[in-house]
Amino acid sequence: MAATVNIRRDVRDSFYRYKMPVLLTKIEGKGNGIKTVFPNMADVARALNRPASYPTKYFGCELGAQATFNDDTERYIVNGAHDQNRMRELLDGFIDRFVLCQSCKNPETELLVSRDGYITADCKACGYHGDIDMRHKLTTFISKNPPKKAGKKGKKGAAGADSIAGQPGQVDGVEDEDNDDDELTRKIREGAEKVMTEEEAARLIAEREKADDWAEEDTSPEAMARRMAALGVSADSSLLAGDGDDDDEAAGPYGEFAAWVSEQKGQDANGLSAAELYKEADARGVTKKPHRLLPVLFPALFDEKVNAELPKYLPVLAKLNTSEKTVKALGGGIEKLVEAYPDTIKAVPKILMTLYQADVMDEDAIRHFATHVSKKYVSKDLSKKVRKAADPILQWLDEADSEEEDEESESE
Template sequence: MPVMTTKIEGRGNGIKTVIPNMDEVAKALSRLPTYPTKFFGIELGAQTTMANDRYIVNGAHQADRLRELLDVFIEKFVLCPSCKNPETVLLVNEKKEEITRDCKACGAQTMLDMRHKLTTYILKNPPAGSTGKKGKKGSKGAADAGAPKKDKYAEAEELREAQLAGTNLPTIGGGTASPANGNGAAAEEDDDDVAKGFNNPAVANRKLTDDDWAVDTSAEAVAARMKNLAVNVDGFAGGLGDEDDDGEGAGDTKYTAFGAWIEENKEDATDAEIAAKAKEMEVWGKHKACIELGQKLWRDDLVKDVEKRVKILGVMTTNEKAQKSLLGGIEKYFGNDHPELIPQLPKILMALYQADVLEEEVITTWGTHVSKKYVDKETSKKVRKSAEPFLKWLEEADESDDDDEDDE
């Protein structure tokens, strides 16, 4: 089994732990990748997302902790209690609501602990060919009645291979799903298919229940979630979107008006009032609003301003596009409005980085790519030149981390 790897993404309430190689880990265990992922969520009390071959546990979780939980999962749901061999397959009896491990090494069949919450999920989402339903007289299963009886171990091996291959995986609401997905959920239509009215029966007939942990990623479901998503800033709650749905150059007037309001009220306005004004002007959750924040939010002491405004900055820069826009506004502030303050740029970048407003990759990419999107090219070069002390510090910190890992 490969060593399970993790990657922490996002920040604040949106922070999550991604498991990039969950497919490979699960395949080595002859289990669907949704099973260990769901197990992590149950044990950690966290929500999980399992769609489009991405396996995510909400919150920041260290790799060592998840590996410990994986060992527990293997002990409870993989290893044969009799011989401790991991080469087992799950047999699901939906009628009796029982799940047993069939060991192809010693032939023992042992029941799982049905008190664990994961067994409920497995019953609803059994692996391929695991239900073992026998055909009744006159039914489709009767066609095999005259066939030679297979050796028990051969049957177990075939079942294991089928589960590894992920063929004919059951959907959440019945039927079968595409093996390309490999996560027990029906394949979703892409945007073009939706636009053309393409209808996938496996998706259309699927029924989600409160116990299902798979996330519906259809365009309609995403739109509904975004509509209901709320961000609380000092008592203010408002929907936060990830994208600017204005066309190129459209709606610039409202952003200019928002920036003018920020500049006029930055001394006394609270974060909640800024958020409320952004909502009122229909720029809340739009990346272009971050340009105005980056250019108009600052007063005399920029580092203290970051400390004061870390909450509103954090909730309005939840994606890479918004962070780039904030840096664009900062370029305009130092490059065009206050070139005399440009020596302070490394300090404000450090403050924004340490406050988790800006991610390292975004800052590094910005620092190495001169652009004339927000200021002229020469000014852009000058701004990035002044940021070199901080960019060098970031690079050296990375090299130091790499050296520490090598020493270990």
């Protein structure tokens, strides 16, 4: 798997939300038949939300070389031997001209071709709608081969999982928590609306039953503490009573929401959807501080079967993972999971791999997690054991980086 880079390579922030695989090149043939092949162009193009033929054709236009492509076999070629760094610079040019919004510079744009052949870019992030510069040769090709409209369920992302946030290269955390126009929010809302319509009557009945049974439900601090203990979270009456300080994630609404999740999972292991989970979290207001929610949510949501359940809730984790602070909290959630279910320490490498492939955690975040022992969420000894268990993912990342360097050296 190729390493990922920011779609805007001028942005140095390692937590920048828009990612794409590093463009790889391979020289084939000799003499007049020499050509440059792009083995992962399909993945790069999916991350950019553009047909792979567009950047390939762009390279041909810029280099004055013949470009050939086959979407069925995912083989994309430009005649001649071309330096890998040069091709990546040309890709930056393509992104600037045909991917980035000219207003907000985010790559959340869709190309629209009018009947008379004019191309406009529609930005889903800021609402900008403007014309593409029609002077470039590629515009003729785009006009004759307009992009196909994506289906409602979306395409596979660059990492091979469903696009987490539904936006270019976002198989990552969402940085703008208040951006209600992003694709993940739309999907979650659509899912929540379906849940609402399907369970309208059931909810009314449940509310009546809850009102009737309220006196019978044990809401004492001791009962809440027992429910919290099942999550591997220390809880006392003072924590359950109020919102608590900013360092105690088990406090108040966060611990209560985690207890609710645990109860829902206990009642029906397959019944709690990602849309329901996020909708309830948002209704309770706990999504406003995801760095406090994630450490208690992870052990409430998962158990020994974490690797089977994790893909189902990746959209929610991606939505909550908004900053460097929350990615550390997500690591704390993994530690809390191991504390609650010791056998899950064997699953740590696969958990991290799944989060990496979905761009919920990028390479820098995983390396930081796997090498920095912390006693913020669990004991120092347990934190060391979790880091030791993460060694295989570090070795895999080192090997992937080494292979990429070898490919670059061979290309040069």
